[in-house]
Amino acid sequence: MRTLSGVQSSGKLHIGNYYGAIRQFVQLQDVSEAYYFIANLHALTTVRDAKLALELTREAALAYLALGVDPKKAVLFRQSDVREVLELNWILGTVVPHSHLERAHSYKDKVARGISPDFGLFAYPVLMAADILLYGTDTVPVGKDQIQHVEFARDWAVKFNTEYVKGYDPADPEGKERGHTPGILKLPSALVQESTQTVPGIDGRKMSKSYGNTIDLFGEEKDIKKRIMSIKTDSTPVEAPKPVPGTERSADASIVSEVPLYDLLKLMLPESEFAEVDASWSVSYTQL
Structure with missing residues (x-):
């Protein structure tokens, strides 16, 4: 083949x-x-x-x-x-x-x-x-x-x-x-392999150079940190539970993830570490 x-x-x-x-x-x-x-x-x-x-x-x-x-x-x-x-x-x-x-x-x-x-x-x-x-x-x-x-x-x-x-x-x-x-x-x-991922960019759209929403593989640490800190998050009050990924869908077809931080963590963390993130995700910030 x-x-x-x-x-x-x-x-x-x-x-x-x-x-x-x-x-x-x-x-x-x-x-x-x-x-x-x-x-x-x-x-x-x-x-x-x-x-x-x-x-x-x-x-x-x-x-x-x-x-x-x-x-x-x-x-x-x-x-x-x-x-x-x-x-x-x-x-x-x-x-x-x-x-x-x-x-x-x-x-x-x-x-x-x-x-x-x-x-x-x-x-x-x-x-x-x-x-x-x-x-x-x-x-x-x-x-x-x-x-x-x-x-x-x-x-x-x-x-x-x-x-x-x-x-x-x-x-x-x-x-x-x-x-x-x-x-x-x-x-x-x-x-199309199951392991092939559509990776969300920092704005929730597919990660693409043309969108300017990427995180470089070999970038400087300070630049990567700056990009990560700018990742789109939800706008709910700190005392409110965070939205559960997959429960909302944007009308914008270019959006592949409503919660890009969650999906990026799911993609990159070992299963045991992500399980902890997943368990606490819908908890309000005041409960953490």
């Missing part, structure tokens, strides 16, 4: 990158043929300074190694070093419906936030599909919010194979039946 995934080098790696992706990379390198890349081409949608782009790419590579990705077990590479991905990006783009790109979550999110997206952001899913399809990937480890990208890659691979491969049957993509021809592009599947 060949797995492939990557992390964008558009800023300092944060705990969301680790719990949402890199932790799974380390686990999968022992049980699959693993390919992991630093998505420095994707990063160009936000990083325009050439020197900074190089620095962030280098830092991302060091972070992969520091967090346990082993070059003896996995192929670790820079996205831009494989120029064929840009060729496939263009070829795929000729069969991608405009309406699909308008449905992309990242594009819709930027529009909803009043950001005017450029072509790089609009066509972002096509390059992501090229990343997946170029290497004959079987599975892509993703969080639930990233499944759409793998589905796009499958749909566009079927469309490409149907148009360019004589004898290709979408119902028999591997060409096992007599008279059928296997597709050039393999159809990937999303691998």
Whole structure:
């Protein structure tokens, strides 16, 4: 089984990158043929300074190694070093419906936030599909919010194979039946593991560099402390019980956690320590 995934080098790696992706990379390198890349081409949608782009790419590579990705077990590479991905990006783009790109979550999110997206952001899913399809990937480890990208890659691979491969049957993509021809592009599947987390940022939205709500993995202690101290908490009076996580739901779809401090503690603390936090959570501050 060949797995492939990557992390964008558009800023300092944060705990969301680790719990949402890199932790799974380390686990999968022992049980699959693993390919992991630093998505420095994707990063160009936000990083325009050439020197900074190089620095962030280098830092991302060091972070992969520091967090346990082993070059003896996995192929670790820079996205831009494989120029064929840009060729496939263009070829795929000729069969991608405009309406699909308008449905992309990242594009819709930027529009909803009043950001005017450029072509790089609009066509972002096509390059992501090229990343997946170029290497004959079987599975892509993703969080639930990233499944759409793998589905796009499958749909566009079927469309490409149907148009360019004589004898290709979408119902028999591997060409096992007599008279059928296997597709050039393999159809990937999303691998959503239970251990893959959608990590809340300090404001309750998904932790993301684009939201500015991250906690850096390798930041200075004083900077990390400042970020933690700014985590959104409830506005109830000190004598009132704190809200129980999961009992309220924001009307804002971008909010993944109403109580980010609680969810971050649940994610990072050993079970025995978190049990103490959980037991005292709904108690008022005056009772502590």
